[in-house]
Amino acid sequence: MLSSRHFAIPLALVVLGMCLIPLKATDYHVSVVLDILMWVALTESWIILSGYTGYISLGHSAFFGIGAYLMAMTVTSLPFALVVILAGVLSSVFAFAIGLPFLRIRGPYFVILTLGLTELTKYVFINLEIKLGGTVGRVIMVAPDLLVLYYSMLVLAVVTTATAYFTKNSRFGVALFSIKEDEDAANALGVNTSLYKLLAFGISAAIPGMVGALLALRRSYIDPYTAFSPMISFQVIVMAFLGGVEGFEGAMVGAIILTLISEILWAQYPYHYMIILGTIMILIVKFMPQGLVFPFKQRLLKKVPANK
């Protein structure tokens, strides 16, 4: 039977290839791959909570923005690697703080909660900017080299993918999937669903914080509207559903394909880009609701995956 171990060697080769890309490629290509890595990290982190437990979160924008802002505010005084880590910690702490009082919220209410959370944080930052600086945004003066950003993002993408993989196959992952299937039944069998939801939320939040911190350095200027753009959450969700939400393969495939399609469509058909993208999404949801990866996996495995 084909197991996840068979993916190990091809994946290692992909990672090695990604390490070597900057040696040959132009800055443009490096930045496209950087983009892909960013979306891989974001989507992989999203599925840890939302793909595994079924709790759809629109909170990634909030965590992304928090990370971006932390970087914009501290990049001149602290080493950037430290800020990236702090951004992850801060986002997690924020997720725990928000999650704790709302642990028992279920289903669609959770989606609304996370959407509200993102909007709330955005407007808090807008007001802070006006109060503190009298401006709407921040200019970022110093930034490390593109390659430094590239390799940092590569590390993040690999770490997040590994986390998504190991989470799914662990005891913790069994708890998360049991929540998705039937939360009351899980509770009755001893699964402390509140605790595991909170943990997953916290872990899932750290990555967008770190990605946001790195991405802020790619821009020379950020303001709350772009840093907390809800499009980040929406795009992550689209990628996850495109590939499949129940495993790292789906998240990765979805993120790669959609980033490439966006890149091509954006260049070729700037006016019809969103229309074409929307149509693709509708077709996927209609004809492959379990994502692109699922039919291939079924054919390869021909029996129940060991991790089901």
Added chain:
Amino acid sequence: MKFFEVINISKGFGGLMALNKVDFAVDEGEIVGLIGANGAGKTTLFNVVNGYYRPTTGIVRFRGEDITGMKPPDICKRGMVRTFQVVRPFRNMSVLRNVTVGKLFGRDRILVKKEAEREALSILEFVGLSDKRDVIAEELTLVELKRMEVARALACNPHLLLLDEVLAGLTATEMSQAMEIVSQIRQKLNVTILIVEHVMKAVVGLCDRVVVLHYGSKIAEGTPKEITEHPEVMEAYLGGTLEI
């Protein structure tokens, strides 16, 4: 000290009293039946005892501890586990994975997945489902789902098992097999059982004692024989006669 007892339990929903000052106890090693017509409060009682609802008044004691108001996972870890009247399988998981959840998070709290799976498999053998271990739960028949529901609860390694109508809807053969499993659970696994059941033949065949609920109140308690001859029970339960 009683093994398990509910003391003066009431549960109201708005103006409706679903349970009204219910008292009873279960001794270790017993099989106790809980009967009553639809709407008598049996499932509500399970939901209170198991921590899903908080009772309006009253106390639930289990193995010397007041567990009133505890959450279901904490009660499960103390060794009281329930099944659901309408089966609630994890539909997209294999049968083995369904049962493994109980081993990982129930009273045993096994931390290693492989070991939990090994022990879950022995539970599947016990209920006669081991040949279905790799089947996805949604492909099971209702009879198999009911067995899996019991297996999953047993995987939590309970001291007290609450069975909610596990026999309903079975054919005669299936029922006698299921009854055999229930009595084996007590004999071989040393599990005390509180069972909600409509099928009187099963209640009489399995239970040491029976508690009768009617509109949320306990109206009788005794051996199955005493219960079937109890005039109030006959009146309440079937409007006159109680067939066995």
